Amino acid sequence: MEQDDLEAGRLLFARPCQFVAAANNLRALPEMTRPEIAFAGRSNVGKSSLVNALTGRRMLARTSQTPGRTRQLIFFNLADRIDLVDLPGYGYASAPKADIKAWTKLTRQFLSGRQSLQRVFLLIDSRRGIGTADEDVMALLNKTAVSFAVVITKADKLKVPEMNKLLENTEQKTAKQVAAFPKIWVTSSEKDIGITELRAHIAGLALTH
Ligand SMILES: Nc1nc2c(ncn2[C@@H]2O[C@H](COP(=O)(O)OP(=O)(O)OP(=O)(O)O)[C@@H](O)[C@H]2O)c(=O)[nH]1
Numbered sequence: 133m134e135q136d137d138l139e140a141g142r143l144l145f146a147r148p149c150q151f152v153a154a155a156n157n158l159r160a161l162p163e164m165t166r167p168e169i170a171f172a173g174r175s176n177v178g179k180s181s182l183v184n185a186l187t188g189r190r191m192l193a194r195t196s197q198t199p200g201r202t203r204q205l206i207f208f209n210l211a212d213r214i215d216l217v218d219l220p221g222y223g224y225a226s227a228p229k230a231d232i233k234a235w236t237k238l239t240r241q242f243l244s245g246r247q248s249l250q251r252v253f254l255l256i257d258s259r260r261g262i263g264t265a266d267e268d269v270m271a272l273l274n275k276t277a278v279s280f281a282v283v284i285t286k287a288d289k290l291k292v293p294e295m296n297k298l299l300e301n302t303e304q305k306t307a308k309q310v311a312a313f314p315k316i317w318v319t320s321s322e323k324d325i326g327i328t329e330l331r332a333h334i335a336g337l338a339l340t341h
């Protein structure tokens with residue numbers, strides 16, 4: 133990655149990032165004023181932690197050991213340039229059924245019908261790899277032609293050979309996805325791996341609008 137891009141990422145994420153809205157139904161979604169990028173993935177995969185790591189603010193998005201922490205779509209305005217959207221997780225079996233259905237429906241609606249949505253980051257836990265629920269989400273994004281990129285989280289949990297195997301497997305599973313961005317991002321919010329690069333990539337997305 134070019135030095136200029138990294139610098140653009142650093143500058144963008146050094147600017148203010150503010151809470152805009154928390155939505156638990158379609159009517160509560162904020163107006164589409166800025167381009168948006170959303171963080172999607174299973175419960176507990178590390179979506180909120182990644183938003184915090186990117187923005188360098190530990191407490192911006194609420195994280196938790198308990199899966200199912202983020203129950204609404206949370207919008208953050210980054211530097212008046214782009215909104216970061218922290219989504220509720222999917223695929224957490226022991227959450228109350230009615231709730232999970234409601235989150236999934238709103239999240240699905242958002243992912244499939246939001247014109248301002250530029251890119252979805254689909255987070256995959258390094259210890260789990262791509263599962264059935266993730267494949268369902270990829271199918272939805274393909275169908276609705278929403279561009280997505282796979283982001284491996286918790287990279288600190290794997291040794292190099294394990295990571296290489298995971299990457300190979302992930303590449304195989306995403307190769308056939310037409311809406312998938314070709315590069316797979318490897319990150320650790322805890323150990324600050326890949327965060328600088330992801331910031332630069334997002335700055336690139338913000339610049340083109
Ligand atoms: N080792 C390690 N743990 C992480 C990392 N990122 C997140 N975690 C942990 O994973 C757990 C879940 O993190 P969250 O950021 O709340 O996950 P989430 O995807 O927002 O979860 P929901 O909101 O429930 O869907 C927390 O205990 C975090 O500390 C990482 O990079 N490395």
Ligand SMILES: [Mg+2]
Pocket residue numbers: 179180181194195201202218219220221
């Ligand atoms: Mg969360």
